[in-house]
Amino acid sequence: MLNCLRSPGKMAVSRLPFFLALAFSSLSFVLSHWNREMWFQDFFPPNMCPINAKDNTFYGIMFDAGSTGTRIHIYTFVQKSPENLPELEGEIFESVKPGLSAYADQPEKGAETVKRLLDMAIDAVPPHLWKKTPVVLKATAGLRLLSEEKAQSLLLEVREVFEESPFLVPEDSVSIMDGSYEGILAWITVNFLTGQLSGQNQHTVGTLDLGGASTQITFLPRFEETLKETPGDFLTSFEMFNSTYKLYTHSYLGFGLKAARLAILGALNVEAVDGQMFRSSCLPKQLEAEWHFGGVKYQYGGNKEGETGFKPCYLEVLKVVKGKLHQPDEIRGSSFYAFSYYYDRAVDTNLIDYEKGGVLEVRDFERKAEEVCDNMEKYNSSSPFLCMDLVYITALLKEGFGFRDNTLLQLTKKVNNVETSWTLGATFHLLQSLGITY
Numbered sequence: 001m002l003n004c005l006r007s008p009g010k011m012a013v014s015r016l017p018f019f020l021a022l023a024f025s026s027l028s029f030v031l032s033h034w035n036r037e038m039w040f041q042d043f044f045p046p047n048m049c050p051i052n053a054k055d056n057t058f059y060g061i062m063f064d065a066g067s068t069g070t071r072i073h074i075y076t077f078v079q080k081s082p083e084n085l086p087e088l089e090g091e092i093f094e095s096v097k098p099g100l101s102a103y104a105d106q107p108e109k110g111a112e113t114v115k116r117l118l119d120m121a122i123d124a125v126p127p128h129l130w131k132k133t134p135v136v137l138k139a140t141a142g143l144r145l146l147s148e149e150k151a152q153s154l155l156l157e158v159r160e161v162f163e164e165s166p167f168l169v170p171e172d173s174v175s176i177m178d179g180s181y182e183g184i185l186a187w188i189t190v191n192f193l194t195g196q197l198s199g200q201n202q203h204t205v206g207t208l209d210l211g212g213a214s215t216q217i218t219f220l221p222r223f224e225e226t227l228k229e230t231p232g233d234f235l236t237s238f239e240m241f242n243s244t245y246k247l248y249t250h251s252y253l254g255f256g257l258k259a260a261r262l263a264i265l266g267a268l269n270v271e272a273v274d275g276q277m278f279r280s281s282c283l284p285k286q287l288e289a290e291w292h293f294g295g296v297k298y299q300y301g302g303n304k305e306g307e308t309g310f311k312p313c314y315l316e317v318l319k320v321v322k323g324k325l326h327q328p329d330e331i332r333g334s335s336f337y338a339f340s341y342y343y344d345r346a347v348d349t350n351l352i353d354y355e356k357g358g359v360l361e362v363r364d365f366e367r368k369a370e371e372v373c374d375n376m377e378k379y380n381s382s383s384p385f386l387c388m389d390l391v392y393i394t395a396l397l398k399e400g401f402g403f404r405d406n407t408l409l410q411l412t413k414k415v416n417n418v419e420t421s422w423t424l425g426a427t428f429h430l431l432q433s434l435g436i437t438y
């Protein structure tokens, strides 16, 4: 059995088609404002599953500890011949819910969820390669929002799980990732998978990631004006194929879809939430329910007596978004790749197909928001937050980032069967920093 076809349990195995076999000789970037260097060298984009993968296959394990779930990505690389550079061959992916931050007061239990996922890697990676296979976990906004003490004890427990595993545990293998990396690494993943980081005519695409607790926007500015108008900490320089690129990237903490729900309800950063009822015109009138997020229980409900529907909801959401985000002029007319909750909510409301994704205009989200919010009783069976989420996405895109109604969004979960996640970019960096090129 080829390693690339191993499929333990119900894990999804992604295999890559061969048309992306583009030479990818040297990719590196220099993060200007932290004066740190990262090198992405010696990687070929995906190619077909080799006939004899046994001796020349190697692996990288990357955990994404997100605010709503923890995921494992086991990437397979193949070195076909010593003079050839390794190729990305496939991905094994699995996830669990809730995320680590839900175990803020039970760090051992949180680490157990990581252990269960890591056990899958034991099945996926051949035993003789365990010691050479690095394992890394990077946490995002969920842990950024916890107190330093709680976050650190979670990370410590996870580190112990790694140390007890047979895998290679690099220094700094368990950490909270800086938000700027999150955007850049996702941009690298998407542009790598779409073949934009090689060849002459590079038309890179911007990326929009909407997580549970934070949201990222990343693109390569084309106009000098954009560079001049943008605050320095939104710009990151890096070198690639002997060219220097300056990326615009920013991660807005507290602007993920679920954190935004709390902000809209007025429950974000409220000390004593116990017993308090948070109400919104974006929720069904008669609704009263409980919601757990980040280890905290919230009680929320509809405006029993007052207004509900699209208009009052939009005004409520506007308070959370308006004037809070930087609006680069250049993006108004360009198109972006959008994933995570943009994708999920578009699927939930039949705007796109779950498997295929699709292209939407910003105004499609607005139309759907109106339809759902003004007919909440009709959408009773789906999430009570559907109206609020759609209005938030609309307001974030239009009033937050300043996109036009007709801005095109390419909704994408996977490109050639690989998740559009920052984890692939992070794995390139990891393998290169360890000098694992075989």
Ligand SMILES: Nc1ccn([C@@H]2O[C@H](COP(=O)(O)OP(=O)(O)O)[C@@H](O)[C@H]2O)c(=O)n1
Pocket: 064, 065, 066, 067, 068, 069, 071, 099, 140, 141, 142, 210, 211, 212, 213, 214, 215, 256, 339, 340, 341, 342, 344, 413, 419, 421
């Ligand atoms: N590999 C992944 C990981 C997350 N996601 C999506 O990301 C969203 C949740 O974000 P998250 O839990 O990573 O939250 P953050 O920590 O990024 O704020 C959901 O829409 C997930 O479906 C995904 O589509 N693919």
Ligand SMILES: [Ca+2]
Pocket: 066, 067, 140, 211, 212
């Ligand atoms: Ca995420």
